Amino acid sequence: MSDTYFTIGMAGHIDHGKTTLTKALSRVDTDRLKEEKERSISIELGYAPLQIEEGVNISIIDVPGHERFIRQMIAGVAGIDLVVLVIAADEGVMPQTKEHLEILEFLGIEHCIVAISKVDRVDEEMLEFVTEDIKDGLAGTIFHDAPFVYVDGISRRGIDNLNQTIISELKLVGSRDAYGSFRLPVDQVFTVKGQGTIVRGTTYEGIVQQGSQLRLLPKDHKVRARQIQVHHEEQHIARAGQRTAINLGGVDKDDVRRGDVLVASDHFLVTKTIDVSLRFVEELRTSVKQRMPVKIHVGTSEVMGRIVFFDRNELKQADGEILCQIQLDEEIVVRRGDRFILRRPTPVETIGGGWVIQPEGGKYRFGKATIDMLQNKKQSTPEDLIEDVLSQHTLLDVKQLIQYTSLDEHVVNRAVAEGLEAGYLIEVNRQTYGLTKTFNKIKDEIISRLENYHQEYPMRLGISKAEIVQMLSGLYSKMMIEYSLNQLVQKGNLDKEEQFVSLAGFHPYLPRQWKQRMLEVINTLDKDGVTVKKWEEYITGTLLSKHDADELALYLVQTKQAFRIMNDRLIHRSAVDAALAKLKQQTDETFDIKEAKDILDVSRKYLIPFLEMLDQLKITTRIEDERKWMSNSENLEGGEHNEL
Incomplete structure (x- = not known):
């Protein structure tokens, strides 16, 4: 073992020799307060370094044993890797020994050494009796096979053996996560x-x-x-x-x-509602009722709250695991998996403990559905948790995934990498992720909407990208929708022309029942050249409705068969091509209105709108009373006026 860091706790009944044993191990007296020295009891947590083996760095926490200072005891052992349970040879298992055992179990402390202290005070027969009593007390607990050592802090008897036992047990302890967020x-x-x-x-x-x-x-x-x-x-x-x-x-x-x-990061959530897996002590003095005030000890915090059951209104005795919620009076900071102790404020007693399933609980209904949901969350793997939060939020970056899942950063990064490789996750933006199944839902939704749209509006190029984003924004994030659109275009599922999106291979077409009448309107428009009438005049007598007339105008502009010369007039592309050809042939680099009027032989009523349209198309540019040909004067593809 090298460069490893551990924290061990000294726990046990008052006056069983924890502080004396800590001093024998570390040469440090952890009773600092004047009152502690006067009364020979520990009131606050005591700390001491312990160096037994090269590269193994140990901190000892000496926790108070008196029942009045149980809150300090809980705060002390909450972060330990190994507990030394100190039991005096001349007294054996005492009430606080039992409560400390319950607390250690609820906090998930897995590694324990039983140190039978003050052995110089008893004979071998008494020592054998106390040993058997302790074994009986540990039977059925997580510490039933914990190693025993016999020590005396004053004479230092057994201290070397305790040191070696500590090293042996620490080799079984996994090292703390030095790579997660501080x-x-x-x-x-x-x-x-x-x-x-x-x-x-x-x-x-x-x-x-x-x-x-x-x-x-x-x-x-x-x-x-x-x-x-x-x-x-x-x-x-x-x-x-x-x-x-x-x-x-x-x-x-x-x-x-x-x-x-x-x-050290913004990954941690502050919360007042936690979903928990809870177990109760075997013997409750009084029953636990729905919304009963409780005091929760988690980490070093101690906060009042209320217990909320979803499958009962009262608990009279231990009943295995209970999935429930604690609604707190103050904010705390916890992560999934954090252990806690639950105490009743009056009468004061430890009633249970457990671990945090979800740090940011919601409002749930009473009943089996909520219990099933909590059970699923409890059993979820990191991959399950990531999939669950992405199902709810569509799109999250790494920071948000860490917050919502309450997983360590390296756990999230590993799960994301595996999810991308397995194909159930997609990277929508840099370190921003969504579910492949969400993309598939959006894909199906877009294709379905476009199929209906093309049937309803066959003369339109398609739906504008902005309109599709707006349609789906109530269901999915904007970034996810845009990503899906881009992917569908790249993969050939959709076509995109300017801002319009359509199904692959779709082209606007005239509806069969009106095709002949519409072609007649188009031909008439073509024949009129530059001297076009108002659009409504072309429609008069055709039996086309205003809706159909508007759709036809949009069709001509979007397919670039015509251009909008004024708000109420269109000009056929062939007329524009013919007029441009004349102008280009008979003018120099610049020309004025008189030249254009003579060349095209039209009145100013038609000429001025036509020339302004050329300006909008960026074919010409107006400089005072003249117009100058632009470098793209052969191009009729552009122009914002084509976008309706």
């Missing part, structure tokens, strides 16, 4: 003269460097790590698993409290 729940806040605000806590995950810009949640204060210490030694960096003190710039002591969380 997170440190604060359990102590104080000031040092000339230094400012200092916070302490166990680094849960990630690393922090001196000078790092950090955020203090839930109030979201922007702070800077001015100085970092690990067990009173200044460091430039602190890692997951280390006991860390950070001198913060940018915040006053009065704005920080135990339970706040120091983070």
Whole structure:
């Protein structure tokens, strides 16, 4: 083992020798307060470094054993990798020993060493009796096969054996995530003269460097790590698993409290409603009722809230796993998988614990459907969670995926990479992702709408891209719709001309029942050349409705068979071509209105609109009283007036 960092907790009943044992291991007296020394009991959490083996860096947390200080105990053990359960040889298993055991189990602490302390006070017969009593007490718990060591903190008997046992157990513990986003729940806040605000806590995950810009949640204060210490030694960096003190710039002591969380990214959510998997203690003194006030301990925070059941209104005794919700009075910071303890405020007792399924719970109906939904979320893999949130939100970037799934950054990145390779995820934009099935839904929706549109409006090029985006924006994100349109064009499912989108191979056509009459209108328009009448005059007597007449005009303009010369007039393309040919042949680089009038032999009534249309088409440009031919004067494809 090398360059590894762990935190171990000393837990157990009051006056069973935890602090003395910590001092024997580390040479550090963790009772700092005057009251602690006067009363010989631990009131606040105590901390000490332990160096047993090269490269193995251990922080010891000595937690109070008195029932009045159970909140400190919970805050202390919440971030540990291994617990040393200290039980005095002359007393054996006591009430707080049992409660500490329940709390450790609820918090998911998997690795335990049982240290039978004060062995110098008893004979072998008593020691054997106490050992059997402890084994009976651990039977049926997660610690039933925990190793036993026999120690005495004063005489140092068994300390070497305890050291070796700690090393052996830590080899079974997975190292903390130093690659995730930095997170440190604060359990102590104080000031040092000339230094400012200092916070302490166990680094849960990630690393922090001196000078790092950090955020203090839930109030979201922007702070800077001015100085970092690990067990009173200044460091430039602190890692997951280390006991860390950070001198913060940018915040006053009065704005920080135990339970706040120091983070280095904006991936973490602040919440007041959490969906949870909960288990209760075997023997409840009184039943737990719907919306009963409870106190939740998670990380180092302690917050009041109410328990919300979805499959019952009362619980009288332990009933396995309960999927429910905690609605909190204050905001907290949690991630999926975080463990918590639930206590009843009155009568004061630990009633259960569990883990967070979803940090940002919603409003759900009472009944089986909600339980099934929570069960699915509970059992979900990272891939399942990503698919679930993308089904709800269509399109999310990596930061949002981390927030909504409450997964570690590297877990999300790995799952996304696998999803892209497997083909169920698509990268819509840089590090912004959606589901392939969402793309397929949008594809089917677009194709269906275009099929109906082409039937209803056969003379139109198609639907404008902006109109399609608007049609579907209530169902999907704009970026996802645009991505889908672009993909469908690239893959040949759709054609795109200017801003219009159509099914591949579709071309506007005259409806069969009106085709002959419409062709007659087009021919008449062609014959009139430049001297066109109002469009409604061409329609008179044809039996075409106003709608059909408007559609025909749009068809001619969109297919570039005609151009709009005024709001109420069209000119056939052949007339424009013929007039342009005459003008080009009989004018130089520039020409004026008189020259054009003589060449085309039309009145100013028709000439002026025609010349203004050429300006709009960017075939000519007007310079005072003359017009100059543009470099693209042969081009009749452009012009904003063609876009209706």
